[in-house]
Amino acid sequence: MKKVIYGLAILMAVLHQDFWLWDSRTLVLGFIPIGLFYHAVFSCVAALLWFSATRFAWPTELEKWADTPNEPHTTDGGNS
Amino acid sequence: MIHATMILAQVAPATGPADRTSLMVVLFYMLVLFGIGFASSRLFRGSSSDFFSASQSIGPFMLLMSVFGTTMTAFAMVGSTGKAFSLGIGVYGLMASSSALVHAACFFLIGIRMWAIGKKYGYVTQIQYFRDRFESKALGYVLFPILVGLIIPYLLVGLLGAGSYMGGVTRNMFPETFSGGAGVPPGSVPPWVTGLVISVVVLFYVFYGGVRSAAWANTFQTIVFMAMGVVGFLVIADGLGGYAAASQKALEHAPEKLSREGLISMPHFISYMFVPLSVGMFPHLFQHWLTARSAKAFRLTVIAHPICIMIVWLPCILLGIWAAGMVGAGEMKVPNLPNGLPNSNAVLGIMVSKYMSNQILVGLFSAGVLAAIMSSLDSQFVCIGAMFTNDFVLPLVGKDKFSDKQKVWLGRGFIVFIVLITYVMSLLEPKSVFNLGVWCFSGFAALFPMAFAAIYWRGTTLHGVFASILATALTWGFYAYDALVLGDNARYGTFEDGEYLVAGVMPVAFIVLASAAALILVSLITKKPSQSTLEKFFPKGI
Numbered sequence: 001m002k003k004v005i006y007g008l009a010i011l012m013a014v015l016h017q018d019f020w021l022w023d024s025r026t027l028v029l030g031f032i033p034i035g036l037f038y039h040a041v042f043s044c045v046a047a048l049l050w051f052s053a054t055r056f057a058w059p060t061e062l063e064k065w066a067d068t069p070n071e072p073h074t075t076d077g078g079n080s
Numbered sequence: 081m082i083h084a085t086m087i088l089a090q091v092a093p094a095t096g097p098a099d100r101t102s103l104m105v106v107l108f109y110m111l112v113l114f115g116i117g118f119a120s121s122r123l124f125r126g127s128s129s130d131f132f133s134a135s136q137s138i139g140p141f142m143l144l145m146s147v148f149g150t151t152m153t154a155f156a157m158v159g160s161t162g163k164a165f166s167l168g169i170g171v172y173g174l175m176a177s178s179s180a181l182v183h184a185a186c187f188f189l190i191g192i193r194m195w196a197i198g199k200k201y202g203y204v205t206q207i208q209y210f211r212d213r214f215e216s217k218a219l220g221y222v223l224f225p226i227l228v229g230l231i232i233p234y235l236l237v238g239l240l241g242a243g244s245y246m247g248g249v250t251r252n253m254f255p256e257t258f259s260g261g262a263g264v265p266p267g268s269v270p271p272w273v274t275g276l277v278i279s280v281v282v283l284f285y286v287f288y289g290g291v292r293s294a295a296w297a298n299t300f301q302t303i304v305f306m307a308m309g310v311v312g313f314l315v316i317a318d319g320l321g322g323y324a325a326a327s328q329k330a331l332e333h334a335p336e337k338l339s340r341e342g343l344i345s346m347p348h349f350i351s352y353m354f355v356p357l358s359v360g361m362f363p364h365l366f367q368h369w370l371t372a373r374s375a376k377a378f379r380l381t382v383i384a385h386p387i388c389i390m391i392v393w394l395p396c397i398l399l400g401i402w403a404a405g406m407v408g409a410g411e412m413k414v415p416n417l418p419n420g421l422p423n424s425n426a427v428l429g430i431m432v433s434k435y436m437s438n439q440i441l442v443g444l445f446s447a448g449v450l451a452a453i454m455s456s457l458d459s460q461f462v463c464i465g466a467m468f469t470n471d472f473v474l475p476l477v478g479k480d481k482f483s484d485k486q487k488v489w490l491g492r493g494f495i496v497f498i499v500l501i502t503y504v505m506s507l508l509e510p511k512s513v514f515n516l517g518v519w520c521f522s523g524f525a526a527l528f529p530m531a532f533a534a535i536y537w538r539g540t541t542l543h544g545v546f547a548s549i550l551a552t553a554l555t556w557g558f559y560a561y562d563a564l565v566l567g568d569n570a571r572y573g574t575f576e577d578g579e580y581l582v583a584g585v586m587p588v589a590f591i592v593l594a595s596a597a598a599l600i601l602v603s604l605i606t607k608k609p610s611q612s613t614l615e616k617f618f619p620k621g622i
Contacts, residue, residue, distance in 0.1 A: 012181055016173065017350055023341035025331060031323035033338040036169040036397060039177040043390040046180040047383055053188055054379045059196075061622050063375040066196035 002057040008049055016042065100253050103269070105443025106246070106450065109304075110281050113297060113454075117285025120296035124289045128487040131290030132204040132466040138295050138371040140380035146295040147368050147381050148388045149302030149455035151183060151359060153238075160393055161431075162424035164400025165407075165414075166577055168337035170344040171400070174352045176393035180386030182356035186528075188382045190360045191369045193535050195378065197617065198370045205463070206366040206531070207471040213534050213617055214542040215609050217475055222549060224471045227363050230523045231460050232502065233516040238453045239506040242278050243271025248429065249446050275506050278450070282458045283499050287492055291371055291466075294458040301451035306391055308448030311441070312432065313395030316402075319435030326402040333408025337401040348576075351585035354592050358524035360531050364456075364463040396428075403427045464498050465491035519560050522588040526552040529596040533603070538618050544603030551598035552591060559587040 021035045028037040129135055138146070163171045194209065203209050207227070211220040251265040260266035285293040320326040327338075336342055340349070359365055372378060406412035407422070414422040414430060436442055469491040474482070482490065530548050533540040562570045563580040573582040582590060608614070 009181070009185060013353065016178060016181065016353070017346070018173075019346060021339075022346070023339050025335055025338040027324075027327055027331065027338075031327035032398070033169050033327070033401070035339055036172055036394070039169075039173045040390055040394055042173075042177045043180040043386045046177070046184060046386040049181075050184045050188060050382045050386065054382055058379075059192060059375070059622075062193065062196045065619055065622050066199045066375065070200060 005049070005053045005057040008052070012042075012046060012049060099439055100250075101439035102443035102446060103250050103253060105440055106249075106446050109447035109450070110277060113281050113300070114284060116297050116300055117281075117289060117293050120285065120293040121288035123292060126485065126488070128469075128484050128491070129202075129204070130292065131488045131491060132462070132470070133198070133367065134290070134292035134295060134371040136199060136371060137373050138292075138377065139373050140377045142295050142299045143368070143372050143377050144381045144384055144388070145299035145302040146371070146459070147187070147365065148385060149298040149305075149452075150364055150368055150459040152302075152305075152389075152392060153452060153456050160396040161400040161403070161428040162426070164337070164397040165403050165422075165427045166424045167343050168340060168401060168404075169397055170340035170349065172393055172397045173340075174344065174349060175355075176389050176397075178353050179356040180389050182353065183359050183389075184382050184385050186357070186360040187369075187378060187385065190531055190535060192375050192378050194366060195369045195372050195375060204367070204370060205467050205470050206361075206363055207467060210530075210534060210545070211475070213609070213613070214540075214545055215613055216542050219542065219545060220471050220475060222546070224467060226523075226549070228464060228467065230520045231363070231464060233520055235457060235460055235498070235502045236506055237517055238457045239275045239278060239502060240271065242450055242453050243274040243506070245446070245449055246274040247271060249442070272507055275503055278454060278457070279499050279503050282454055282461060283496065286458050286461050286495060290488075290491070291367055291459075291462045294462050295368065295371055297458055298455045301455040305448040305451040305455070306388065308445050309392050309395060312436065312445050312448075313399060315441065316399060316431050316435045320402060320406070323398075326405065327398075329409055330401045330405030332405070334401065334404035337404045345584055347584040348579075348581060348586065351589040354525055354586065354588045355518075355521050356525075357528040357592065358521045361524045361527040363467060364459040367463045367466060368459060399431060400427060403431055461495050461499060465495035468494035516564075519556070519564070522591055523552065523556055525588050526556060526591040526595040529592065529599050533599055537603075538614050539603055539608060540599065541603045541606045541608050543606035544599045547602035548595045548599035551594040555591045555594045559591065563587070
């Protein structure tokens with residue numbers, strides 16, 4: 001599932017370059033230029049994508065690992 | 081994003097000649113911040129861990145607000161309107177929707193991992209991590225001045241912008257006390273007073289409560305600037321006769337602003353995607369990540385960050401194109417700059433002064449602008465204190481030489497020192513610092529490959545990292561010299577609507593690519609860290 005999420009993120013990066021709306025001045029809902037509307041929707045879809053990521057690609061093991069006690073030699077807070 | 085304050089210098093909405101209501105509202109806002117600082121400092125546990133990382137106790141909502149507030153500068157509220165006035169709706173795609181994707185990706189892919197590693201090994205700064213990851217104290221000493229050097233212009237820009245903005249807001253309020261001066265309206269609160277007040281307020285809550293107070297204050301300030309952005313939009317839209325009428329006017333009198341054709345080229349648009357990578361290396365953001373109570377606290381931040389960006393940016397972009405329509409229709413005037421072009425940075429201020437007559441509202445809006453500035457300043461102050469203590473003094477002198485309490489005081493001392501230095505520098509009014517904003521972002525973005533590779537590529541080596549830093553310094557210096565020093569006589573780039581472009585794209589694209597290429601190539605041919613270090617940072621099954 002992680003690969004699907006990452007694939008969708010790359011797809012989003014491509015969809016961000018909406019050359020097909022580059023010169024359109026159509027007003028959506030009577031006041032939002034379509035190029036702006038597209039990117040506002042893009043922001044919402046991005047939120048959905050990251051919601052999916054937190055649901056299906058969440059690093060559960062990482063969280064467990066962070067919560068387990070340290071071995072003594074690794075707790076110097078970087079000031080070794 | 082960051083030329084924020086250059087903008088603020090000129091957007092100040094005009095107020096009545098002697099009506100001080102808006103100033104009173106701003107002062108009341110400062111008092112509220114004092115109160116929040118005092119309340120949050122009562123929760124301070126006295127340890128260095130609490131001062132620098134709030135004992136990892138911050139929950140999802142505060143994490144979202146503090147991370148979002150830190151990421152968004154005043155440019156999001158004020159500068160975006162001016163930019164949209166000049167470049168049209170494409171500005172949203174350039175800066176907002178790209179950040180919606182890239183920022184959240186950085187939080188998800190880097191933030192959570194950094195939090196986990198920080199929690200596991202007790203790090204409070206990113207330099208501590210890099211030093212251990214690449215087994216090199218020298219790397220820490222190299223990174224420390226680079227990161228501090230990239231942050232200080234931000235601090236300056238924040239203070240200068242706040243001073244200039246309040247100068248405009250308080251015009252003629254004190255005609256007998258302040259005479260004004262170069263760039264300072266007569267009778268207005270001078271920049272040195274505003275800078276002093278801002279510095280004292282931020283210093284107060286940061287000094288006593290550290291990053292916990294910064295998170296509390298950020299939460300409050302982020303709510304304020306988001307709310308005031310929306311309120312300002314609604315009031316102005318109403319004054320323009322409604323959304324549809326305003327957009328129709330823009331379509332008739334400034335149609336080019338409703339699309340990107342002729343205003344933004346495709347290469348320029350694509351290359352802007354590199355800029356938001358900078359959040360992956362912001363040290364002040366790293367510190368906020370570390371405050372998270374658990375990895376789960378990140379979920380709301382990752383999901384809601386794109387929506388928060390939209391809430392702040394969408395109204396501002398609409399205001400920008402509506403202003404262009406008003407100017408095109410001859411119903412509004414924007415003063416020209418010395419180069420003859422309209423001063424787009426003044427657009428929001430003009431609209432606010434034209435359509436926002438209630439002085440309490442003007443005061444609240446001004447508080448929103450200052451909130452956006454201060455919510456970045458506080459995090460940067462804390463992070464500089466943390467870096468000085470943990471990345472400079474302790475490695476140099478030895479961590480056992482100081483008690484935990486002394487570490488807190490070291491951090492506090494350096495925060496006071498930096499606030500003083502920044503304040504004194506702001507008195508010198510180094511106007512050129514405004515131009516450094518986007519270059520700071522470019523510098524942080526260029527260090528992103530190092531952060532990403534350190535986490536995900538076992539083969540990253542110390543020499544690869546040094547090569548990446550060197551490549552960044554050389555390419556960044558090369559283009560920055562061309563743009564900032566040679567300016568109009570730049571040899572390798574051109575200025576398009578104030579933006580320095582190389583072969584039509586943002587120089588950050590070349591800088592990041594050079595940094596990544598150096599990192600990969602040198603890492604492939606040099607010695608990797610020891611097996612024990614790799615096992616420490618790349619545990620099996622993670």
